[in-house]
Amino acid sequence: MATLSKDFRELRLDHVQRDFGNFNALKGITLNIARGEFVALLGPSGCGKSTALNCIAGLLPLTGGTISLDDTRIDTLSPEQRGFGMVFQNYALFPHMTVAKNVGFGLAMRGEPKAKIAAKVAEALRLVRLDGQAEKLPGQLSGGQQQRVAIARAITIEPPLVMMDEPLSNLDAKLRLEMRAEIRRIHSLLGSATIYVTHDQDEALSLADRIVVMRLGEVRQVGTPEELYARPQTPDVAEFMGYRNMLPGRLAAPAAGGRVAAEVGGASCAGTPVGALVPGAVTLAIRPDDLSPRDDGPFAAKVEQVEYRGRAFFGIATTEGGAELHFRSADRVTPGTALRLGADPDRVLIYGGAS
Amino acid sequence: MTDAALPRPAVVSLRQRLARRGIDATTLLVLPAVLTILALFVYPFIEGLVLSFLPRKGGTWANYAKFFSDPFLWQTIPTTLAISVPATFANILLSIPVALRVRKMRRQRFLTTILVIPITLGTVLVAEGLLNYLGPQGWLNRMLLGIGLVDHPVRLVHNYWGVFWSLVIAGFPFTFLLTLSYVSGIDPNLEKAAATLGAGPRARFRTILLPLMASGLTITFCLSFVQAFAVFPSAVLVGAPAGSTRVISIAAFQAAYETYDDSMASAIAMIMAAIQLAIVVLVLMGRGFLYRGPAAGGKG
Numbered sequence: 001m002a003t004l005s006k007d008f009r010e011l012r013l014d015h016v017q018r019d020f021g022n023f024n025a026l027k028g029i030t031l032n033i034a035r036g037e038f039v040a041l042l043g044p045s046g047c048g049k050s051t052a053l054n055c056i057a058g059l060l061p062l063t064g065g066t067i068s069l070d071d072t073r074i075d076t077l078s079p080e081q082r083g084f085g086m087v088f089q090n091y092a093l094f095p096h097m098t099v100a101k102n103v104g105f106g107l108a109m110r111g112e113p114k115a116k117i118a119a120k121v122a123e124a125l126r127l128v129r130l131d132g133q134a135e136k137l138p139g140q141l142s143g144g145q146q147q148r149v150a151i152a153r154a155i156t157i158e159p160p161l162v163m164m165d166e167p168l169s170n171l172d173a174k175l176r177l178e179m180r181a182e183i184r185r186i187h188s189l190l191g192s193a194t195i196y197v198t199h200d201q202d203e204a205l206s207l208a209d210r211i212v213v214m215r216l217g218e219v220r221q222v223g224t225p226e227e228l229y230a231r232p233q234t235p236d237v238a239e240f241m242g243y244r245n246m247l248p249g250r251l252a253a254p255a256a257g258g259r260v261a262a263e264v265g266g267a268s269c270a271g272t273p274v275g276a277l278v279p280g281a282v283t284l285a286i287r288p289d290d291l292s293p294r295d296d297g298p299f300a301a302k303v304e305q306v307e308y309r310g311r312a313f314f315g316i317a318t319t320e321g322g323a324e325l326h327f328r329s330a331d332r333v334t335p336g337t338a339l340r341l342g343a344d345p346d347r348v349l350i351y352g353g354a355s
Numbered sequence: 356m357t358d359a360a361l362p363r364p365a366v367v368s369l370r371q372r373l374a375r376r377g378i379d380a381t382t383l384l385v386l387p388a389v390l391t392i393l394a395l396f397v398y399p400f401i402e403g404l405v406l407s408f409l410p411r412k413g414g415t416w417a418n419y420a421k422f423f424s425d426p427f428l429w430q431t432i433p434t435t436l437a438i439s440v441p442a443t444f445a446n447i448l449l450s451i452p453v454a455l456r457v458r459k460m461r462r463q464r465f466l467t468t469i470l471v472i473p474i475t476l477g478t479v480l481v482a483e484g485l486l487n488y489l490g491p492q493g494w495l496n497r498m499l500l501g502i503g504l505v506d507h508p509v510r511l512v513h514n515y516w517g518v519f520w521s522l523v524i525a526g527f528p529f530t531f532l533l534t535l536s537y538v539s540g541i542d543p544n545l546e547k548a549a550a551t552l553g554a555g556p557r558a559r560f561r562t563i564l565l566p567l568m569a570s571g572l573t574i575t576f577c578l579s580f581v582q583a584f585a586v587f588p589s590a591v592l593v594g595a596p597a598g599s600t601r602v603i604s605i606a607a608f609q610a611a612y613e614t615y616d617d618s619m620a621s622a623i624a625m626i627m628a629a630i631q632l633a634i635v636v637l638v639l640m641g642r643g644f645l646y647r648g649p650a651a652g653g654k655g
Binding site for chain 2: 105139153154
């Protein structure tokens with residue numbers, strides 16, 4: 001049954017569309033994924049990332065565009081013909097089968113001999129560190145263990161592509177960090193191309209070779225984690241990547257590269273323009289991490305709330321104009337205090353247009 | 356922690372002791388239900404059981420001896436089984452594919468409503484309908500005669516098949532609704548997971564859907580079978596009540612209202628109950644071998 005080779009060069013999505021009635025869940029996604037690459041589809045819920053994954057897996061037919069693996073068009077194949085491994089958000093383990101039967105299911109469907117299945121299952125269970133649990137039913141395992149079974153089940157068929165749909169969202173914070181490392185380890189051992197869907201930017205940043213940020217059914221930016229973290233191309237990507245302070249400002253002169261000063265609420269704030277800017281309305285994006293109390297800071301504000309988070313204090317302050325600023329402070333600040341906030345101009349991104 | 360370490364209250368009131376066992380004033384709300392069951396089910400059942408051992412003539416077991424020695428009487432058992440068991444299987448086999456399809460439909464409620472209507476009609480109206488449509492003067496036969504396909508009316512009712520179809524029509528919605536609820540309880544992601552692992556539609560049905568439905572289907576079988584086994588109106592109206600569809604309830608009816616032998620009628624009713632119980636117990640024992648856990652994988 002497995003007709004698709006693990007040794008492909010490239011999976012290509014070409015203007016992939018998916019409509020549900022009048023609603024365009026995917027508005028023409030174009031994306032190439034190389035062999036062995038770990039790609040994260042990142043976006044808020046409803047952005048179409050899970051729809052994209054289901055389309056690649058063959059669980060949802062396309063309403064436009066094509067998907068091909070090297071020179072073979074695959075969007076017309078059924079999911080069982082594609083043979084991509086998939087890890088579901090709720091794991092979707094077969095509740096009536098033992099762990100071994102679950103993991104060996106794909107091989108059994110391919111008609112492999114029993115001895116070979118047993119050997120492969122044992123190997124996969126060792127890989128996800130579940131040896132000794134083979135004869136249990138999924139219901140007898142903890143959430144993290146079920147997650148490992150789901151991963152083992154998806155990789156025993158040695159698929160050309162492994163897909164994971166928010167696989168860690170049902171786990172608690174500690175387990176999530178552990179499984180994140182585990183997924184990274186398994187990926188580096190197997191080397192199969194992986195598409196990982198998540199709405200958690202930390203997960204995407206730490207796991208992926210390349211991140212695809214999606215919003216409203218469109219790809220907004222594709223880049224390495226470093227690129228996305230430091231240089232989001234648009235204000236909405238910036239906002240999603242953790243730039244919580246999005247301030248409206250004005251620019252007096254055109255700018256491209258270098259450093260410019262924009263006027264924000266009467267103060268002048270230096271920043272780095274993203275792309276070419278024309279005079280007029282601009283949007284300044286600053287991470288809470290980069291905005292901190294300093295005497296020469298451009299923003300005069302009054303502290304409203306402070307939260308202690310271990311290494312530092314994080315607070316919300318309001319400017320005279322009523323704008324809320326999220327900032328970080330190494331020292332304790334008390335609500336009600338008036339202070340000045342500022343950021344390193346390298347860490348202030350200025351986008352053209354109002355946000 | 357030992358008892359001695361705890362300060363013991365001097366007096367534990369009756370109310371507190373009952374509350375500890377989960378009994379309080381709210382518990383009284385079960386009384387109407389208990390009384391209804393006692394009055395409408397337990398009392399008549401015991402009355403019938405006692406009555407069946409008080410025959411008009413002969414010893415305690417005379418009614419039962421008579422039933423099992425008279426072929427005219429005991430043959431109603433195989434006759435009833437020959438109708439009710441295939442009709443139940445037919446209903447279940449028909450329900451599974453329909454339920455699998457309906458599960459994926461968006462206008463489920465509308466379709467379900469249409470399918471439920473036969474339940475509310477009852478077997479008598481269904482039998483009437485069958486007579487009107489399929490009887491010797493029904494539209495089907497008239498049409499066949501009209502286009503010259505047959506010379507004389509085809510016998511579609513007043514035989515085994517008349518009763519069989521009426522049981523399928525009246526029983527299907529019930530079987531279907533039960534099956535639909537079991538099928539809907541299966542996490543659709545399981546099938547998707549099986550598909551990505553290389554299982555085609557047949558394999559998915561065999562390895563995922565059927566095992567997860569099996570336990571529910573046995574319950575469906577029991578409930579549908581009990582209904583079909585007690586078939587009476589259609590056996591009389593669209594069957595051959597003196598011949599191939601002389602079911603056990605007809606024998607009970609004749610004993611009660613034609614020979615006015617209450618005792619014999621009670622004995623037949625008890626035999627009927629025993630057979631139903633035996634089959635239900637057998638099926639449920641078989642259910643012990645099936646998977647009975649949740650039909651969803653992992654956390655929801």
